[in-house]
Structures are given as structure tokens and as C-alpha cells.
């Protein structure tokens with residue numbers, strides 16, 4: 337009996353090491369005991385007019401899903417959020433899939449290239465879509481993934497989280513990807529309020545040129561590279 341108990345304990349520990357935690361998708365931060373340490377943090381203030389700053393980005397996984405979470409100070413119900421994800425070869429450095437004044441501009445580096453998934457949602461009305469680049473267009477409009485428990489946001493908690501099945505992500509063979517969380521508003525004229533990792537936010541409610549989700553082109557400015565994550 338003792339051997340059986342010991343085995344059960346070891347097996348449980350091995351299992352917890354093999355995979356990250358399993359966050360509950362409810363708009364409440366489950367803590368770093370579940371998420372692990374942030375893969376990126378940001379302390380640069382967002383657009384002062386909106387008053388929100390994305391401060392931390394989390395990624396974890398379990399046997400079936402990869403989870404993405406972001407902490408945002410000043411998060412408000414009228415805002416909209418996005419997780420842009422480069423999971424495999426291909427994708428599109430297009431305009432934000434909800435047509436805000438934001439362009440995806442992920443730099444190519446090694447196996448990394450443009451994003452092919454965008455989890456895009458409203459903070460206050462439980463509507464979130466998962467957009468996927470098919471090679472010629474973005475799909476996933478009109479389907480609310482909140483209904484299947486795959487995303488949640490809560491302005492009071494300042495937290496946004498979602499999950500994507502590994503079978504859907506179909507990660508590149510290295511199992512490494514990149515993700516950037518961003519925040520905008522409820523009108524297409526709105527630009528980038530804040531992101532983590534940091535990109536320069538808009539300075540006006542109706543910016544005349546789109547902000548870019550990227551890093552400065554100069555290699556010396558790349559320490560704050562788009563966060564990468566590895567899927568076990």
C-alpha cells in the first residue's frame with residue numbers, strides 16, 4: 337500500500353512538471369502558481385486619454401490547450417482586446433482584424449513570422465472571436481468563443497484570458513511561438529491604447545496613422561522582443 341501511495345505521489349508531481357497549470361477561464365487571475373511567471377511585463381504608460389496600461393502577459397499550457405492571459409490596469413468595459421499569436425509558418429501582418437488603427441508588424445526572425453491567430457474581444461459584453469489566417473483571409477468572425485468557455489475578460493479584475501486547443505494552434509515543429517497582447521477601444525478610429533510587450537501607443541483618440549505591433553527595426557532595440565513561448 338505504501339508503495340502505491342508513493343507512486344501516486346511521484347506520478348502526480350511528474351504530471352505537474354510535465355505541463356503548466358490549468359487556469360479557469362473566468363476573467364480572474366489564477367496567480368503565478370498556475371500561470372508561472374509572466375513572459376513579458378510592461379511599465380510604460382498607455383495612451384493617457386484611455387488611461388489603461390497592460391502590465392503583464394502570461395502563457396501556459398496543459399495537455400490540450402495553450403492559455404494566454406494579460407493583466408491591465410485601468411481596464412474598462414468599453415475597451416476591446418486582442419492576443420496576436422504567431423504559432424507556425426505563415427500568417428499575415430495585416431491591419432487589426434477588427435479594423436482599429438493598428439497594424440500587425442511582427443518581424444521575421446528564424447522560424448518566426450507573422451501572426452495567424454488573433455483572439456479579439458470586447459471587455460464588457462462577453463463577445464470574443466478567434467480569428468485564423470487561412471492563407472488569403474481572416475476567418476472566425478461571428479462566432480463567440482466565450483460561449484464555449486474559451487475566453488473571458490473582467491474590467492473590475494483587470495484581467496483578460498483565453499485558451500486555444502493545441503490541435504487548432506498546430507504549432508511549428510519547434511513548438512515555439514510569439515504573442516503580443518494589445519488593447520484598443522470600441523470605434524474603428526481608435527488606435528493602440530497599450531500593449532505587452534510594449535509598443536508605442538497612440539497619442540490621440542483618432543490617430544492619423546496606425547500604430548504597429550512590432551519592435552523597433554534596429555537590432556540593438558530588440559531586447560524587448562515579442563515574447564516567445566514554448567509548447568510542451
Ligand SMILES: [Ca+2]
Nearest residue numbers: 360362364366
Ligand atoms: Ca481565471
Ligand SMILES: [Ca+2]
Nearest residue numbers: 424426427450
Ligand atoms: Ca506565423
